[in-house]
Amino acid sequence: MTKTIALLPGDGIGPEITAPTVELLNKLGDFSFEEHLFGGASIDAHGTALTDEVTAACQRADAVLLAAVGGPKWDTTDPAKPRPEQGLLGLRKALGLYANLRPVRPVPALYDASPLKREIIDGTNLLVVRELTGGLYFGDRGRRDDVAWDTMIYSVEEIERIVRTGFKAARKKLTSVDKANVLESSRLWREVVLRVHRDEFSHIELEHVLVDNAAMQLISNPTAFEVIVTENMFGDILSDESAMLTGSIGLLPSASLGGDGPGLFEPVHGSAPDIAGKGIANPLAMFLSAALLLRHGFAMEDEAAAVESAVDRALAEGLRTADLGGDANTADAAAAVLNYL
Amino acid sequence: MTKTIALLPGDGIGPEITAPTVELLNKLGDFSFEEHLFGGASIDAHGTALTDEVTAACQRADAVLLAAVGGPKWDTTDPAKPRPEQGLLGLRKALGLYANLRPVRPVPALYDASPLKREIIDGTNLLVVRELTGGLYFGDRGRRDDVAWDTMIYSVEEIERIVRTGFKAARKKLTSVDKANVLESSRLWREVVLRVHRDEFSHIELEHVLVDNAAMQLISNPTAFEVIVTENMFGDILSDESAMLTGSIGLLPSASLGGDGPGLFEPVHGSAPDIAGKGIANPLAMFLSAALLLRHGFAMEDEAAAVESAVDRALAEGLRTADLGGDANTADAAAAVLNYL
Numbered sequence: 001m002t003k004t005i006a007l008l009p010g011d012g013i014g015p016e017i018t019a020p021t022v023e024l025l026n027k028l029g030d031f032s033f034e035e036h037l038f039g040g041a042s043i044d045a046h047g048t049a050l051t052d053e054v055t056a057a058c059q060r061a062d063a064v065l066l067a068a069v070g071g072p073k074w075d076t077t078d079p080a081k082p083r084p085e086q087g088l089l090g091l092r093k094a095l096g097l098y099a100n101l102r103p104v105r106p107v108p109a110l111y112d113a114s115p116l117k118r119e120i121i122d123g124t125n126l127l128v129v130r131e132l133t134g135g136l137y138f139g140d141r142g143r144r145d146d147v148a149w150d151t152m153i154y155s156v157e158e159i160e161r162i163v164r165t166g167f168k169a170a171r172k173k174l175t176s177v178d179k180a181n182v183l184e185s186s187r188l189w190r191e192v193v194l195r196v197h198r199d200e201f202s203h204i205e206l207e208h209v210l211v212d213n214a215a216m217q218l219i220s221n222p223t224a225f226e227v228i229v230t231e232n233m234f235g236d237i238l239s240d241e242s243a244m245l246t247g248s249i250g251l252l253p254s255a256s257l258g259g260d261g262p263g264l265f266e267p268v269h270g271s272a273p274d275i276a277g278k279g280i281a282n283p284l285a286m287f288l289s290a291a292l293l294l295r296h297g298f299a300m301e302d303e304a305a306a307v308e309s310a311v312d313r314a315l316a317e318g319l320r321t322a323d324l325g326g327d328a329n330t331a332d333a334a335a336a337v338l339n340y341l
Numbered sequence: 342m343t344k345t346i347a348l349l350p351g352d353g354i355g356p357e358i359t360a361p362t363v364e365l366l367n368k369l370g371d372f373s374f375e376e377h378l379f380g381g382a383s384i385d386a387h388g389t390a391l392t393d394e395v396t397a398a399c400q401r402a403d404a405v406l407l408a409a410v411g412g413p414k415w416d417t418t419d420p421a422k423p424r425p426e427q428g429l430l431g432l433r434k435a436l437g438l439y440a441n442l443r444p445v446r447p448v449p450a451l452y453d454a455s456p457l458k459r460e461i462i463d464g465t466n467l468l469v470v471r472e473l474t475g476g477l478y479f480g481d482r483g484r485r486d487d488v489a490w491d492t493m494i495y496s497v498e499e500i501e502r503i504v505r506t507g508f509k510a511a512r513k514k515l516t517s518v519d520k521a522n523v524l525e526s527s528r529l530w531r532e533v534v535l536r537v538h539r540d541e542f543s544h545i546e547l548e549h550v551l552v553d554n555a556a557m558q559l560i561s562n563p564t565a566f567e568v569i570v571t572e573n574m575f576g577d578i579l580s581d582e583s584a585m586l587t588g589s590i591g592l593l594p595s596a597s598l599g600g601d602g603p604g605l606f607e608p609v610h611g612s613a614p615d616i617a618g619k620g621i622a623n624p625l626a627m628f629l630s631a632a633l634l635l636r637h638g639f640a641m642e643d644e645a646a647a648v649e650s651a652v653d654r655a656l657a658e659g660l661r662t663a664d665l666g667g668d669a670n671t672a673d674a675a676a677a678v679l680n681y682l
């Protein structure tokens with residue numbers, strides 16, 4: 001059956017990088033696309049960053065592909081005014097997306113851009129699976145007299161589902177990151193990881209690493225990791241730290257997954273309003289987000305890998321958009337990648 | 342008046358690296374040393390890692406210099422048995438040490454050992470000031486039914502004193518790291534930082550960086566930092582990440598400071614029981630800990646800087662102990678550094 005992809009080009013460079021991505025996906029499968037206004041574009045048309053109609057359409061779709069939202073036009077400190085980011089928060093909530101996946105796969109052709117030495121990053125191919133709807137960022141918080149607090153809180157069920165997402169994404173090895181030598185929520189986390197491993201994924205190698213140690217090893221020995229699964233705040237810190245290993249933030253894709261519903265796939269970069277409309281935006285992170293959609297949304301591993309190697313190949317053959325120090329434009333980049341597909 | 346330094350050689354290589362450090366300090370000032378059993382050595386003699394007499398002696402001293410504690414001899418999972426680390430926890434508490442200082446100052450002669458490219462680390466000289474007695478590691482925690490929690494909690498007073506420690510350690514710039522876009526405790530943290538800056542340290546440049554962004558910048562642009570001040574868990578993660586920048590963990594010193602009482606100065610490395618007694622331990626982190634004692638304990642900045650440049654010079658001239666891939670022993674290393682003092 002034809003899979004439906006809800007397309008949210010959003011703002012800034014979003015539409016420019018979405019168009020060639022549709023072309024790329026059409027070469028790999030029989031997909032039906034439904035395009036919707038989202039973010040600032042939706043605010044302009046409907047006064048809200050995410051309408052009920054778009055929410056419903058995304059819930060009905062088999063996957064959601066988002067480019068980027070925001071821009072100075074909608075920047076406001078007035079809490080009563082709508083903001084583009086609200087669309088993202090609303091959509092995550094409506095789709096029940098509790099897992100954020102951030103792959104870090106430095107491309108050999110761009111090793112020079114990494115702050116790390118070539119021999120350290122060579123062969124790195126890791127995935128950070130971050131819990132997205134619980135933990136310290138969502139627990140009870142407040143202030144009384146001269147004291148302020150936040151609560152890191154997790155239920156067994158919340159831990160179980162994110163840990164399963166981690167195990168499912170792993171081929172050989174899962175690294176669970178916690179602070180079980182100090183935190184009670186981490187001790188519960190580790191108990192659940194051990195049980196889920198024993199009962200459902202005993203064929204996968206499991207290791208536990210403390211969060212401070214993980215922050216060290218990501219720099220000193222990033223090839224030690226395949227899939228890292230961790231709670232919300234640890235994942236926030238470690239996924240951003242990992243992103244820096246590549247030195248090319250403009251190339252990073254991400255996936256947000258929930259239960260049985262559609263996942264949301266988007267580049268890590270923003271809407272780059274300064275270069276919007278010029279046709280020079282780098283579409284590669286969007287292509288790589290499409291690869292994640294194929295892999296994690298539709299279980300089309302071969303097609304996902306084909307996109308990734310076409311991107312690697314194009315870069316190896318010298319493709320460089322402006323953000324990578326070259327003068328290739330969006331059309332050049334799209335042509336180069338499609339050529340190697 | 343002669344300053345008194347309480348010496349805690351501790352276990353393993355501790356005594357071997359303490360002896361030349363006393364020699365080094367004697368070249369730089371008029372100090373009186375009082376040596377005490379601590380850690381495993383104290384367990385063997387007195388059945389406890391820290392006696393009341395030693396606690397009192399440390400409280401009376403002007404500074405405490407500790408080498409390392411622990412070893413397989415005292416490893417136990419029996420909670421009723423004494424453990425060497427309990428000495429450290431007890432001493433920190435008795436001295437009211439709420440600030441942990443970890444300088445990261447890669448030595449040019451050892452840039453090759455860093456996972457980072459030379460041009461990225463060149464010129465890095467940063468200090469992480471971590472709050473040590475509050476926050477997520479000490480707040481209320483527990484478990485009820487299927488849920489576990491920990492609490493990140495700070496009072497205005499706790500924040501004020503660590504922030505002052507940070508400002509005092511800065512010459513030009515302080516970076517306060519928080520997650521004020523999400524956490525209430527971080528919002529209180531930022532308010533206090535702003536007030537202390539305005540009222541007491543307006544001559545120091547102040548910047549606020551979110552913790553995930555800090556984790557990125559430490560890799561991509563470590564020279565952007567001079568002093569980082571942050572809460573306990575963020576500091577745990579960021580100080581360990583920073584430590585990795587040098588690639589030579591064996592060279593890192595640390596300081597723990599309280600209010601008006603003596604500070605505690607010690608290398609980050611452990612007691613290395615595998616090489617204890619062979620006379621081949623690297624004493625440089627201990628020398629650099631003595632430099633921190635001079636700087637932060639006794640305000641002897643010139644003497645502290647002299648130790649650091651003597652260490653740099655010795656390494657530049659080729660000094661390499663076994664941990665650095667060479668065959669210099671402890672005596673060789675001590676002679677080389679004293680020679681350049």
Ligand SMILES: [Mg+2]
Nearest residue numbers: 236237240553
């Ligand atoms: Mg982040």
Ligand SMILES: [Mg+2]
Nearest residue numbers: 212577578581
């Ligand atoms: Mg640590």
